[in-house]
Amino acid sequence: MIQRFVEEGAIGISFDIHPPKDETIPFFKTDVTNSEQVAEVVAKVLEEYGKIDVLINNAGITQDALVNKMTDEQWDKVIAVNLTGVFNVTRYVSAAMVEAGKGSIVNISSIVGEYGNIGQSNYAATKAGVIGLTYTWAKEFTRKGAAVRTNAIAPGYINTEMMQTVPEKILNSMKENNPLKRLGEPIEIANAALFLASDEASFVNGQILGLNGGMKL
Template structure:
């Protein structure tokens, strides 16, 4: 028996990295997974289904929601993982850089949850997991736009934990704040810089996408049935 048997899960940003790792982990635990992304989605797992989606496209998100509900009748788990970076020092940051990150990382989370959250409330059950970041908690030089969105995601998490459960529905909303995780973005970073990142952690190493996926499985399963409105830091004990 898997921990997510008979559950339907939607994951944004599912083409690679953390989103892909979560989709695979959920599938192994028995869930039917709809992995949404603008990029190509390639999975060998028979219970993972890809869907091309831009979370900033409001009509597109509505169409996606309608298609999923028509096919599956419910969604038990929503993972808001889609995110981008457009880094620059504040004095050099352009409107396009600011707006692009706000649109995907914050508005995209809102676009998804304002549809799937009420559905879960109606169905009296659900787990929403928002992927934040250590940068949302501590900030980072050159990432004012990214930090603002990831801090905003934590605010949304606490708000939605109150909203969707206020009438007694068993809908939980939590966030995960990853530290430095070895995704494709970090694979392009020089090794000496990666080593410096690792030294910032108590465990002396960078994280793997699968370690974030393990945390997501926990928050999606009944093992976390009394946890809501929380941010789980998965960062190896970062010292910023």
């Protein structure tokens, strides 16, 4: 994701607990579930770079189980990273954007947040919550005239490292059930985020872009 923005001339900065594979990308080790840590890191970035034009909220984990077998730890951890983490980062970055009068926030949700999925109660709850945050922030951050847009992408099944653990039979079924007969590629999500973040999307606000190949028509 970051690499695609860097290709277009942006300074990409990673907030994460793990450093990016590309060692040239500035990295601030951050636990997004820790509000105080996030506040400190955002302050450092603003001090060093002066502003933040774009925020991509894409931290996310899965810990799947049927609801009657899901542990408190599985529920709490997914909620903390996927939903509270998005809230923590956005509340500090958005304040700087509103003060500057301009910015773009792109939240990464999921088709599971729109339609649900067996064994993913925790994940579905977070991704549906991200959609709710997107609609709310699209109104909240613009209410005093700032051009701070908030949109979300809801990917379907994407060919990521996580999908490589899925049995081939299930992968083939996913592809067959998609009108385009394939999985999505990470670059397609990155390109969509790049568009939503750009001035070409300057009148796009409060939208959920479904990148799923037409799975739900």
